[in-house]
Amino acid sequence: MTNTRRRATIADVARAAGVSTSTASVVFSGKVKVADATREKVLAAAADLGYSGPDPRAASLRLGRSGIVGVVLGADLRHAFLDPVTTVLMEGLTEALADASVGLLLLRDDPRVPEAPPIAEAPVDALVLLGCSTRTREAVEGVRGRGLPVVVIEGTGVEGMPEITLDNRAASATMARHVADLGHSRVGIITLALEIERIRGPVTVERLATATVEVALDRLAGLREVFPDAPAVSAAGSLIDEGMIAARALLLDDAGELRADRPTAILAQSDLLAVGAIRAAQECGLRVPDDLTVVGFDGIAVDGLGGQRLTTIQQPALEKGRAAGEQVARMLAGEPGRSVHFACTFRPGTTAAPPAA
Amino acid sequence: MTNTRRRATIADVARAAGVSTSTASVVFSGKVKVADATREKVLAAAADLGYSGPDPRAASLRLGRSGIVGVVLGADLRHAFLDPVTTVLMEGLTEALADASVGLLLLRDDPRVPEAPPIAEAPVDALVLLGCSTRTREAVEGVRGRGLPVVVIEGTGVEGMPEITLDNRAASATMARHVADLGHSRVGIITLALEIERIRGPVTVERLATATVEVALDRLAGLREVFPDAPAVSAAGSLIDEGMIAARALLLDDAGELRADRPTAILAQSDLLAVGAIRAAQECGLRVPDDLTVVGFDGIAVDGLGGQRLTTIQQPALEKGRAAGEQVARMLAGEPGRSVHFACTFRPGTTAAPPAA
DNA sequence: TTGTACGCGTTATCAA
DNA sequence: TTGATAACGCGTACAA
Numbered sequence: 001m002t003n004t005r006r007r008a009t010i011a012d013v014a015r016a017a018g019v020s021t022s023t024a025s026v027v028f029s030g031k032v033k034v035a036d037a038t039r040e041k042v043l044a045a046a047a048d049l050g051y052s053g054p055d056p057r058a059a060s061l062r063l064g065r066s067g068i069v070g071v072v073l074g075a076d077l078r079h080a081f082l083d084p085v086t087t088v089l090m091e092g093l094t095e096a097l098a099d100a101s102v103g104l105l106l107l108r109d110d111p112r113v114p115e116a117p118p119i120a121e122a123p124v125d126a127l128v129l130l131g132c133s134t135r136t137r138e139a140v141e142g143v144r145g146r147g148l149p150v151v152v153i154e155g156t157g158v159e160g161m162p163e164i165t166l167d168n169r170a171a172s173a174t175m176a177r178h179v180a181d182l183g184h185s186r187v188g189i190i191t192l193a194l195e196i197e198r199i200r201g202p203v204t205v206e207r208l209a210t211a212t213v214e215v216a217l218d219r220l221a222g223l224r225e226v227f228p229d230a231p232a233v234s235a236a237g238s239l240i241d242e243g244m245i246a247a248r249a250l251l252l253d254d255a256g257e258l259r260a261d262r263p264t265a266i267l268a269q270s271d272l273l274a275v276g277a278i279r280a281a282q283e284c285g286l287r288v289p290d291d292l293t294v295v296g297f298d299g300i301a302v303d304g305l306g307g308q309r310l311t312t313i314q315q316p317a318l319e320k321g322r323a324a325g326e327q328v329a330r331m332l333a334g335e336p337g338r339s340v341h342f343a344c345t346f347r348p349g350t351t352a353a354p355p356a357a
Numbered sequence: 358m359t360n361t362r363r364r365a366t367i368a369d370v371a372r373a374a375g376v377s378t379s380t381a382s383v384v385f386s387g388k389v390k391v392a393d394a395t396r397e398k399v400l401a402a403a404a405d406l407g408y409s410g411p412d413p414r415a416a417s418l419r420l421g422r423s424g425i426v427g428v429v430l431g432a433d434l435r436h437a438f439l440d441p442v443t444t445v446l447m448e449g450l451t452e453a454l455a456d457a458s459v460g461l462l463l464l465r466d467d468p469r470v471p472e473a474p475p476i477a478e479a480p481v482d483a484l485v486l487l488g489c490s491t492r493t494r495e496a497v498e499g500v501r502g503r504g505l506p507v508v509v510i511e512g513t514g515v516e517g518m519p520e521i522t523l524d525n526r527a528a529s530a531t532m533a534r535h536v537a538d539l540g541h542s543r544v545g546i547i548t549l550a551l552e553i554e555r556i557r558g559p560v561t562v563e564r565l566a567t568a569t570v571e572v573a574l575d576r577l578a579g580l581r582e583v584f585p586d587a588p589a590v591s592a593a594g595s596l597i598d599e600g601m602i603a604a605r606a607l608l609l610d611d612a613g614e615l616r617a618d619r620p621t622a623i624l625a626q627s628d629l630l631a632v633g634a635i636r637a638a639q640e641c642g643l644r645v646p647d648d649l650t651v652v653g654f655d656g657i658a659v660d661g662l663g664g665q666r667l668t669t670i671q672q673p674a675l676e677k678g679r680a681a682g683e684q685v686a687r688m689l690a691g692e693p694g695r696s697v698h699f700a701c702t703f704r705p706g707t708t709a710a711p712p713a714a
Numbered sequence: 715t716t717g718t719a720c721g722c723g724t725t726a727t728c729a730a
Numbered sequence: 731t732t733g734a735t736a737a738c739g740c741g742t743a744c745a746a
Contacts, residue, residue, distance in 0.1 A: 009739055009740080022742070055740075057740095059741080060414045063722090067478060103463050103479055106451075120410055121416075142409055377733040378733090380731085383725090391732080412724075414722085719743095721742100726738105727735090727736085729733085
């Protein structure tokens with residue numbers, strides 16, 4: 001029977017088995033060969049004492065690593081995982097870190113809690129920043145004194161941190177050019193949220209001056225290289241319903257009627273927004289792509305599009321996550337981390353065509 | 358200048374500041390009052406040595422806790438977060454654990470790696486099981502020897518573990534009765550995946566015998582209380598596209614024509630499946646609810662439904678997550694954990710109506 | 715192949 | 731208010 005006073009330790013097991021603690025330790029770590037008979041004795045003693053392996057806390061102190069990689073999410077966890085691109089990215093991260101880590105620790109950068117950034121108290125071996133505010137950046141700066149590897153995904157990092165970036169502007173320009181080449185000249189743009197406050201509505205010059213979300217701005221800049229005067233409407237988030245709302249704003253007049261000068265193509269900054277635009281078009285009796293061309297950005301596996309294949313820009317979200325994971329792994333191995341820049345590719349689908357004569 | 362040979366420890370800081378290690382420790386923990394002058398000295402020494410606070414690994418060994426709660430996801434992380442119900446549940450979990458100031462460690466139960474369940478190596482203070490396989494259950498059983506609190510969400514737990522459960526069967530029966538009361542007698546059922554292998558197709562008696570996914574089986578049993586002979590088709594996952602496929606199987610004949618004896622109502626086991634069914638119905642030229650009643654299950658905020666409001670069963674996903682978090686918190690505080698059972702509520706919408714005469 | 719002894723970096727206790 | 735000391739539980743040179 002086990003002694004209830006205190007949890008059994010490896011020393012207790014060793015004593016009960018009549019071996020030294022180092023032998024017992026080795027039995028559990030498997031790093032060195034042990035005689036079968038000895039191992040049996042140790043395992044039996046462990047079972048008897050209710051000992052279920054080395055305490056990870058003690059092991060991590062001794063080894064100097066915990067096997068945990070922290071992922072700092074700018075927004076709340078829920079929102080971060082609602083976005084399919086983020087989800088896929090996390091998968092890539094997980095994949096690349098499978099060998100090097102035990103798990104991902106979700107850390108949220110909560111501006112409501114000014115004290116004690118949990119980043120400093122988390123026993124992590126490395127950090128991945130994924131859409132972080134300036135405040136997060138400061139907290140991380142503090143932790144860097146500990147010598148932790150830090151990788152920044154799509155966000156301005158602190159000097160010396162490896163960054164994972166994307167050619168948002170160039171890819172958007174490519175897409176715009178494709179639409180222009182099809183013969184479209186009257187196009188409408190649906191942007192991602194331009195501000196952290198997620199305001200929905202027409203994109204004006206004034207708003208652009210105060211906009212802060214780099215991804216949205218970069219993609220817009222790329223589209224405007226080809227269509228400098230295209231009207232743009234911002235969505236409050238990357239959601240199908242938001243795409244529907246924005247598309248209606250572009251297609252309909254105040255009376256809810258199709259406007260005569262409506263765009264013949266809609267360029268959406270995300271696939272979900274594009275799906276919403278397609279839905280809105282169908283609602284209005286417009287056929288895609290016959291009456292309206294709709295293109296997206298991201299190249300995620302869109303759920304709910306039925307048979308159509310969205311014409312879009314394929315972003316290597318999985319690879320981004322993997323790259324981040326690989327850089328973390330490299331740095332954990334003592335090598336220097338490198339920044340990685342990714343290029344998107346154009347992916348033709350069935351939702352873009354020349355404008356109706 | 359700092360010595361590059363070794364990372365500074367609190368002892369180094371104390372020595373440099375001319376105080377004892379305990380005093381230096383207290384300066385950082387803030388648990389006891391220290392003279393301002395002393396604190397300044399310590400802080401200055403820390404800054405000078407590049408010491409950025411106590412090492413969380415050492416602290417967690419000393420304190421006996423890490424401030425981390427592990428969430429074991431049965432499937433891969435990606436899939437788990439693709440499901441909106443899970444996402445919301447995670448949010449509730451986060452919320453309930455925010456006060457305990459703990460982080461969430463994502464652990465995946467990867468069946469491909471037979472050795473070394475990471476669960477055993479993670480320095481967690483508690484575990485939450487969220488759709489776990491038998492194999493996970495065994496691993497957890499082993500870890501329980503460590504005295505870790507474990508909470509199981511919707512899955513058969515090991516004896517003595519608090520469980521968070523739902524009245525899937527009763528709620529489904531309620532919904533079926535509602536549809537029957539509207540006057541429907543020819544209904545079709547779309548089930549969630551019945552097996553872990555996620556097979557798509559007609560639900561036969563033979564399949565039911567080998568089906569393993571409890572949630573799907575419970576909901577089906579509830580529906581069949583009212584419609585014992587209703588044909589059922591299983592989806593390969595809770596996705597809109599899967600709902601479309603399944604709905605087509607129920608509505609169309611082999612030639613792709615609407616069958617004369619098609620159901621007048623479709624009961625889907627999830628909201629996403631229901632959305633897919635609605636989409637398929639529209640494709641076939643059927644109006645919802647005029648020509649076809651469609652109901653769901655979950656009560657999530659469905660993206661992409663446009664103006665419609667789905668008639669569904671509201672499941673308290675957020676509360677489930679919260680409850681799990683609360684039980685974890687209780688157990689961390691030394692109190693015994695309790696199982697919590699939740700009831701769903703019927704939520705009327707605009708997608709259910711009496712069958713056309 | 716096994717045992718001894720030490721240190722990983724911290725914090726709680728107690729005494730001064 | 732501060733200081734000395736003892737754990738916390740483990741892994742690993744090194745010696746046998």
